[in-house]
Amino acid sequence: MALNFDFSEEQRMLEESVYKWAINWLEPQMEHMYEIDEMPPTLFKETANLGINGIVFEEKYGGAGMGYVETLLAYENIARVSNALSMTVGASQTLCFDNFRRNASEEQKEYVLPKACSGEWIGCLGITEPNAGSDAMSMATKAEKKGDKYIINGSKTFITNAPVGQFMTFYAKTDPAAGPKGISAFFFEFDKVKGCTVEKIKKWGMRTSPTGLVTFDDMELPAENLIGGLNKGVAILTSGLCTERITLSGCTLGSQRSCLELCLKYAKERVAFGKPIASFQSIQDKLANMYTGYLASKWLAYSAASYCDSQKNKSGGKGTDLDRMAAASLLFCGEMGTKIALDAVQIFGGYGYCTEYAISRHFLDQKLWEIGAGTSEIRRMIIARELLRDDFKSGR
Template sequence: FHSCHLWTVCPVFIIHLCFEHQLRQTVQRFCQEKLAPYADEIDKTNEFPRMRDFWKEMGELGLLGVTAPVEYGGTGLGYLDHVIVMEEISRVSAAIALSYGAHSNLCVNQMVRHANQKQKEKYMPKLMTGEHVGALAMSETNSGSDVVSMKLTAKKQGDHYVLNGNKFWITNGPDADVLIVYAKTDPEAAARGITAFIVEKGMPGFSTAQKLDKLGMRGSNTCELVFEDCKVPGENILGPLNKGVYVLMSGLDLERLVLSAGPVGIMQAVLDHAIPYLHVREAFGQKIGHFQLMQGKMADMYTRLNSCRQYLYNVARACDKGHFSAKDCAGVILYCAENATQVALDGIQCLGGNGYINDYPMGRFLRDAKLYEIGAGTSEVRRMIIGRAFNALFK
């Protein structure tokens, strides 16, 4: 890199490129050693028995708090670094990467942005080391993107709040030690009556119900949370009282950004398997990769992957410079998610019959990719966000 002509033009840019390359290689090696041998079995069994060990190993590498401040055990890096880590874990196991994203972004990022000093000192260090697993709980059976319709209530009793109700579709729910939970503290105030709480596993009245048997992202444990007169100390309010929607929405753009790296990692995994296969499998006396229709599929998969990756990296770089765009954060996950599903379908087609059997991972890639068109706000919601952003320019 130092010999590159850009070194004299923009040395900081080159330093960043070198670091990003080293970060990617480090995560690649780590995932190949610690995760790849288990990826297929995780999908088949919907279990990752060494998940706690893996979490602590990620903590040792500093991966659990990529964008968290160093003083609380984080790494103090940027969102571009975060999406590179998310991408490389997703390339090996999208399911475990989803759990990683729920911990490192949905939970930790909200702590970084809104927790007070005492809360950060109490919760952040163990979340950084991997001793604790984090989660965020907003969705319910009848309220996903429609935040205001949530039914979980939190009524003040003395210096505590008593929570009653349920949360559903909660990634890391069965494993989480620390959860950020949204509840209605003033049901009559609609969006202005929701508050975020820090809930700990083991608090009286808090339990987890059935683990969900999902189509994809198997091994990323998801469940229902149950609150039955669950007493949460008032000091565990995250951010201002009745400002939970602000707390939630302030992190949604960054959530969409980081999770966009999941589909990119899946697309790379499809190419990792499909391209070599096309140059080994023979039909009609030649490698099938030499047929023009297969060359077309290779070209389409390659261009989809790289256009998504560059869009993702550009949005991440903008966020690192303080330029946050709800339109682009919604746009990048919309674009990456839908392209990942198509690339996975193309990968299955490239392998033909072998793409349709579970001896090959193509089916897993497709099932995992589809989640990203639904979770973190559906594709339809993302299109609404983009459309409303343009409409706002003409009010």
């Protein structure tokens, strides 16, 4: 019997509505916003109107009650126009708010999630520190309990959305002597704390997606801003990594697809030596490679998302097939995306090097996906660890 690799009617409608919005609303402003490196200020109100802010959240919080396949589909279709803004939406809604949803108390969720769904709040997640990236467990940020408060000192860097966000979740050592077992998760609202500063980081790619260095200098947090219990931080942190890697694969998928579509059009229009460049075999080779790479990336990512949706435990983590599949999804999509974007620039020749052409943005943004959400090297380590665990017995 045939495997059904097609999307449902509802998924098609979602794909169409997000892409239509991206091409009509985002596309006309992207060149300028990229130049000035600013996020369109009403972005999250727009995505709220599209119904994708709380795409996997329960309806009682204002969510759509859908799954990670739909999240991936939404992120892919934003990224057909802007890889960077797709990441910004993902960092807020999946990395920050969805992980919060899975670990916070009912009271905390009732307070936070409706504001995430309405676009009133933009979220950010702080794991990385200036001296602790891949080795996140060596974080130095500390939270010391004093009475009914925690005093936070340290910093988090490369934090997507920190310069524009209202809400942040982050991890800090609450028992430094206990190593990874002494880490806890916290949340706060930027306008309700003192002792927290944000400095915008300049980047050559992923412009429009605001990135910041967040510094905590004796920042006081009420004890109730702890998420999921004292010293439970590692489980909370790892519970978000699989859905993060799967859904953010959509950022690179969108860029891959756009590169292919833009190149097909351009190669038919651009004439050299009296013929469209599409008639040259070396251009056709690149187009064929782009198509094959996109298709392989696409079904790897959607199969990981679909497997995740089918699981009761959507967190994955060490010792699960989901951990391997999620790491493989972003590893392959990320590296393939860079190859495809490079080929796309080559097909566009000198125009591919100019900021007026969307190809240049896809190319600049794309490289991030070999670094962010755990580097390619770390993803290979995860895949190898899980292969050696079960000798690939599940075949997944």
